[in-house]
Amino acid sequence: MIVVEGLHKHFGGFRAVDGASIEIATGSITGLIGPNGAGKSTLFNVIAGVYQPTAGRVIMDGEDITGLPPHDLFHKGLLRTFQIAHEFSSMTVRENLMMVPAGQLGETLWNTWFHRGRIAREEAELAKKADDVLDFLTISHLADERAGNLSGGQKKLLELGRTMMVDAKIVFLDEVGAGVNRTLLNTIGDAIVRLNKERGYTFCVIEHDMDFIGRLCDPVIVMAEGKVLAKGSADSIMQNEAVIEAYLGRGLKNKAKAEAEA
Amino acid sequence: MDFLNAIVALLNFVVIPATSYGAQLALGALGVTLIYGILRFSNFAHGDTMAFGTAMVILVTWAFQSVGIHFGPLPTALLALPFGIAITAALVLATDKAVYRFYRRQKAAPVILVIVSMGVMFIMNGVTRFIIGVGEIRFDDGGRFIVNANEFKKATGLAEGLAFRSTQGLTILTAIIVVAALFWFLNKTRTGKSMRAYSDNEDLALLSGINPERVVAVTWIIAAGLAVIAGTLYGLDKSFKAFNYFQLLLPIFASAIVGGLGSPLGAIAGGFLIAFTEVGFTYAWKKVATYVLPDALAPDGLAQLLSTDYKFAVSFAILVIVLLFKPTGLFKGKAV
Ligand SMILES: Nc1ncnc2c1ncn2[C@@H]1O[C@H](COP(=O)(O)OP(=O)(O)OP(=O)(O)O)[C@@H](O)[C@H]1O
Ligand SMILES: [Mg+2]
Numbered sequence: 279m280i281v282v283e284g285l286h287k288h289f290g291g292f293r294a295v296d297g298a299s300i301e302i303a304t305g306s307i308t309g310l311i312g313p314n315g316a317g318k319s320t321l322f323n324v325i326a327g328v329y330q331p332t333a334g335r336v337i338m339d340g341e342d343i344t345g346l347p348p349h350d351l352f353h354k355g356l357l358r359t360f361q362i363a364h365e366f367s368s369m370t371v372r373e374n375l376m377m378v379p380a381g382q383l384g385e386t387l388w389n390t391w392f393h394r395g396r397i398a399r400e401e402a403e404l405a406k407k408a409d410d411v412l413d414f415l416t417i418s419h420l421a422d423e424r425a426g427n428l429s430g431g432q433k434k435l436l437e438l439g440r441t442m443m444v445d446a447k448i449v450f451l452d453e454v455g456a457g458v459n460r461t462l463l464n465t466i467g468d469a470i471v472r473l474n475k476e477r478g479y480t481f482c483v484i485e486h487d488m489d490f491i492g493r494l495c496d497p498v499i500v501m502a503e504g505k506v507l508a509k510g511s512a513d514s515i516m517q518n519e520a521v522i523e524a525y526l527g528r529g530l531k532n533k534a535k536a537e538a539e540a
Numbered sequence: 541m542d543f544l545n546a547i548v549a550l551l552n553f554v555v556i557p558a559t560s561y562g563a564q565l566a567l568g569a570l571g572v573t574l575i576y577g578i579l580r581f582s583n584f585a586h587g588d589t590m591a592f593g594t595a596m597v598i599l600v601t602w603a604f605q606s607v608g609i610h611f612g613p614l615p616t617a618l619l620a621l622p623f624g625i626a627i628t629a630a631l632v633l634a635t636d637k638a639v640y641r642f643y644r645r646q647k648a649a650p651v652i653l654v655i656v657s658m659g660v661m662f663i664m665n666g667v668t669r670f671i672i673g674v675g676e677i678r679f680d681d682g683g684r685f686i687v688n689a690n691e692f693k694k695a696t697g698l699a700e701g702l703a704f705r706s707t708q709g710l711t712i713l714t715a716i717i718v719v720a721a722l723f724w725f726l727n728k729t730r731t732g733k734s735m736r737a738y739s740d741n742e743d744l745a746l747l748s749g750i751n752p753e754r755v756v757a758v759t760w761i762i763a764a765g766l767a768v769i770a771g772t773l774y775g776l777d778k779s780f781k782a783f784n785y786f787q788l789l790l791p792i793f794a795s796a797i798v799g800g801l802g803s804p805l806g807a808i809a810g811g812f813l814i815a816f817t818e819v820g821f822t823y824a825w826k827k828v829a830t831y832v833l834p835d836a837l838a839p840d841g842l843a844q845l846l847s848t849d850y851k852f853a854v855s856f857a858i859l860v861i862v863l864l865f866k867p868t869g870l871f872k873g874k875a876v
Binding site: 347352358366367368373379397 | 730733734736737740741743744745746747748749750751752
């Protein structure tokens with residue numbers, strides 16, 4: 279369970295996050311939506327330790343994790359993906375995935391030289407795991423491709439794959455579906471549901487695609503201008519006047535109405 | 541015309557000295573380029589790190605010699621090398637804790653870190669001179685030549701002698717071993733891969749659980765090792781003088797930048813490029829020309845393109861020329 283209390287993040291005088299309080303229940307797939315520039319990614323960045331908050335607290339399972347550096351949060355099981363896909367461009371896709379489970383044996387100078395056998399075994403297991411993840415994401419044929427050469431959508435898949443390399447507790451997905459075609463989007467949706475059911479991942483998902491949000495997420499949190507505007511089930515959010523005003527627009531409401539009447 | 545003598549003269553005065561000088565530059569530039577790739581600033585203190593490390597190696601060498609420890613035909617300094625590296629690594633790590641880490645936490649701009657490294661440079665500069673003095677020190681012992689000029693003349697009957705000093709051979713051999721070990725480390729080991737990952741995309745590395753402080757520490761240790769090895773080889777080959785190491789900073793940086801800052805392969809290519817051009821431009825070609833050209837065309841003067849006083853200008857010129865055509869260096873480093 280993640281509790282965000284009264285979080286502020288200001289850039290100069292600009293309030294990107296302006297006193298947002300949210301809760302993400304363990305085991306849920308929580309949606310986070312809102313207009314461009316609402317402060318969603320900034321909120322993720324503060325939770326994930328990339329930015330120090332101007333004010334406010336982040337609490338994970340009762341522990342105050344405000345301002346902890348990203349690699350510490352990683353080891354606590356808090357992972358996130360980037361809105362603009364990141365990758366280690368000079369490494370292969372498989373190597374990219376194998377970088378993730380940090381804190382492995384080979385990571386001290388000493389072990390590098392003196393525990394070669396054990397390291398080799400660990401590396402083999404990791405490679406196997408990476409290949410399984412690539413299989414799951416239907417991109418095994420790209421395993422040996424340099425990550426820098428992937429298409430935008432493939433990089434998004436790699437972002438998701440990264441979170442599957444370890445046993446995460448909570449994963450923050452920042453528009454994993456953006457720039458990904460419909461079938462792939464469904465694959466990603468299925469992957470999220472499966473990870474949630476089978477491996478107990480909690481998710482917080484930013485997405486602009488309302489179908490995707492409606493299919494996966496409960497509850498949905500709406501942000502606008504750095505503040506939380508509304509929270510509730512996907513259906514109730516789509517009926518919410520304030521949300522329609524700030525984000526969804528009339529078209530959707532009419533569609534929803536038509537569906538309701540039909 | 542006498543091609544054999546010309547080739548021997550060329551080997552003797554250009555190829556062999558430039559190769560060993562190039563190897564020394566390459567090792568120095570590798571340290572600079574690694575620091576740049578990981579810590580993202582140009583470390584001006586690298587030359588003085590080399591001087592400090594070499595001074596430590598010399599002190600340990602003297603201690604060994606005074607108790608009668610020698611390394612057979614090889615210089616005793618090689619035995620002292622690990623100790624010099626350990627002391628220098630400790631100093632550099634302490635400097636990082638005391639100085640650089642503060643600025644890293646502040647997320648200081650690279651330019652600020654460069655100036656900070658200049659401060660560190662001046663301090664190291666003073667410390668080294670305080671410990672070992674400003675004079676010139678020769679500390680090579682063991683066998684002097686792999687190929688001796690007089691014996692070579694006798695054996696081949698050529699007019700030109702070929703001298704291949706053991707320090708030159710040692711430099712080249714050590715450089716090959718060190719570079720091979722470094723590349724194996726960076727490409728095959730977990731720690732090396734985390735370094736590459738961190739250099740490639742810091743944000744992602746952090747969010748993948750890579751501990752930045754550890755990566756930084758390992759980088760400093762490796763850079764210190766490279767600096768001490770490069771400095772010691774240079775000192776064995778020429779001689780040790782603190783000021784010379786300060787001056788070496790220019791060709792070393794030129795090598796790293798020409799090759800592409802942040803690219804280890806580039807540092808090596810840059811080192812040899814700078815070394816060969818520098819030696820080529822400052823060598824008096826009269827001898828070689830006299831052997832190769834018909835008498836009528838033989839040069840009257842020294843046929844030297846530049847006086848050795850201008851050797852550092854060569855580094856600068858190459859730097860400017862390469863950056864004009866390839867702003868990121870030969871091997872696509874990060875933009876400067
Ligand atoms: N590092 C920064 N410096 C200054 N302003 C920033 C910074 N990062 C974000 N902002 C500003 O904060 C606001 C919120 O940005 P954010 O990226 O959080 O929006 P978002 O809700 O993720 O939008 P989108 O749906 O377009 O991704 C924007 O107006 C942006 O310009
Ligand atoms: Mg965003």
